[in-house]
Amino acid sequence: MGRHQPGAGQYCPISRALDVLGERWTLLIVRDMLVGATRFNDIARGLPGLSRTLLATRLRHLERAGIIERSDTGYGLTQSGRALEPLVFGMAEWGARWVFGEPEEHELDAELLVWWMHTRLDTSLLRSEGPSGERQVVHVRFADEPKRFWIVVDRGVPSVCTADPGYEVDLTIRSDVRSLYEVWLGRLPIATAMRRGVLAVDGPPGVSQRLGEVLRLSPVAGAVMNA
Incomplete structure (x- = not known):
């Protein structure tokens, strides 16, 4: 020390x-x-x-x-x-219960959200539902953000692209920045977001019903859900 x-x-x-x-x-x-x-x-x-x-x-x-x-x-x-893990995630539980509410505009950063998401993807379902291969591509499109994002998982290693990588897309996620943040952080259930029309997916049959298996939520989402 x-x-x-x-x-x-x-x-x-x-x-x-x-x-x-x-x-x-x-x-x-x-x-x-x-x-x-x-x-x-x-x-x-x-x-x-x-x-x-x-x-x-x-x-x-x-x-x-x-x-x-x-x-x-x-x-x-x-x-x-x-x-420090129990301290850090204990703060998440306290914050979710006592100070976490509606997002402020200055807190909504589309690129940061996709960056957070990219290491949490589990593309095994995409591999089983779609064409087999060593590369899976998820396209994230925001209704209120002109920049587009691609998450490329190549041999299990994820990366974020802000220019079209030129690969066939396996799954497209469509949302607005605020709604996808709320989904990612556990404030808005995936099924509710899809029913409201603020979240949509295009991809292999069956993936939309099991999107939560592909898009694993934030590590603090459990604390938010339980608050």
């Missing part, structure tokens, strides 16, 4: 924890690493409001504190960092 840096100046474990974790963005970096982000560019892309300079500063801080460690392939959580 890194050497303690004085903050609130109180000899208390909560105070010490806040010295390490209390700065803006720090817990969001930990959140993204808990759900699989390891490379600098991936962490940066998942936190578009955070400058790369400040991200580098925060990562050095977490490394000195013994919460993350750096390797040739990126960053990983230490035992200390992994022990």
Whole structure:
């Protein structure tokens, strides 16, 4: 564990924890690493409001504190960092119950939403329902966002494209940004969204009825549903 840096100046474990974790963005970096982000560019892309300079500063801080460690392939959580999982997702449960409501316009970022979604896709159903192959392509089209997005899963490795990759599309998801956010975060059930006409899918027979198996929701969706 890194050497303690004085903050609130109180000899208390909560105070010490806040010295390490209390700065803006720090817990969001930990959140993204808990759900699989390891490379600098991936962490940066998942936190578009955070400058790369400040991200580098925060990562050095977490490394000195013994919460993350750096390797040739990126960053990983230490035992200390992994022990933050119940704290981070406990905050999700508290937030879902007490402060989480209708989205604000400035919180709706279509590209960020697709970035979050891309690592949560399970394309095994697409492989079984559609043409077999090593590549699956999901096209995400927003009614209120001119930019289009493609999620390409090539040999199990997902990536996001904002230009047509030129591959045959296996599944198209159509929605507006707000509605798909609410679906992704568990505020709006998939079946309800489809019944209201704010979510539609085009793809192999049977996939629309089992979309939740392909589009696995946010890791915090359970907390939102149970709030």
